[in-house]
Amino acid sequence: MKARHLLTPLLAASLCWLAACTETGGLPLESAAALPASDGVYRVGPGDVLRINTYMETDLSNEFTVLPNGKLAFPLTGEVDVQGLTTEQIRALLEQRLAGGGLVRNARVAVNVVQFRPFYILGEVAKPGRYPFEANMTLQSAVAIAGGYTVRANSRQLILHRDGDSTNRRVPIEARSQFVVRPGDIITVPKRYF
Template identity: 30%
Template sequence: MTVAKSLLNGVVSVLVLTVLSGCSSTPSSSPERIQQALETPVTSENEEYVLGPTDVVQVSVWRNEDLSIAVPVRPDGKISVPLVGDVQASGRSPQQLADSIETQLAQYIREPQVSIVVTSMGSNEFVNRVRVTGAVQQPTSVPYREGMTVLDMVLGSGGVTPFAAQNETRLYRVHEGDVVAIPVRLGDILSDGDITTNYSLRPGDIISVPERSF
């Protein structure tokens, strides 16, 4: 799960750009992949945090205040540490980052002890957002909250436009490193009260409502 989570930031970034560029007509994924994606539980809050770009970390070196520093994770996934220079941070847990810095500092000081505190979780906030785009009144991106559904997001965006192909809506979800396209019968939800496809959402989900072809 840690490997998948370390890749999630990049996958979500690509997914956002792809959907916004007009992949709303993408065919649905296979029934097997759809079922697997729908059964994926929400990531446990107790899972170890994985660092990513825009996070800010406090690097503390015991008895070496001059080497302690608060620094953001750069877009290339690295941070700069006194004596050591650039260190890969993105994709690592705080403890893994601390271990890496300790190993490199050992060339300069005796038995270094490094601790890492994440003071700003910018990358986590980006990855965990839920988005709706396409033929809606107001494309929307909001932080994930437990219990959110497709209908919640559509209503929060002001509803669909008169040109929406409601029953061709897709829910895009990252599952095991792949993007799964899940069909949503949005017209049935809004007009008939059929909530069969009013799926519960997961962090990083994107709902795309296409326009009708004339």
């Protein structure tokens, strides 16, 4: 009879651990205070749409979407790896490829992001899914856009995965209005178990 009472807390702890691993995608979970400071420079990723203008070359001026593998299919140069680069770095890379290959003399390129990749909100919200990025959106606003919490939601914390990070961050309720959503973020609202 005594062993039976010991199994109940162990089973409950095991279920909580399994649920946490499921909600975090198996990645380690850290406090949101550990979020690295942003350098304020936007880095391109899959799903971003870039407007590329090549001076005096209308065939090389258009909008291009960064592919899921982080590459850009640009005419004459083939696929160019742009994931994690700034628009200025992409500009320099394209100019180098065009001029270096003798494809365009005095190549001058301008690169701008015209559409940012979406962010995702999953878990216990009314409408989980993919949403278009909007500048200066807080985590609190993101939950509202997704229809708010369900009755099963653990509204005391959110789990935030930043694009390119190897960990997830636990964001407590009091810090939600301080964190700004970035393109590619994955926000998970966990389930309440007790």
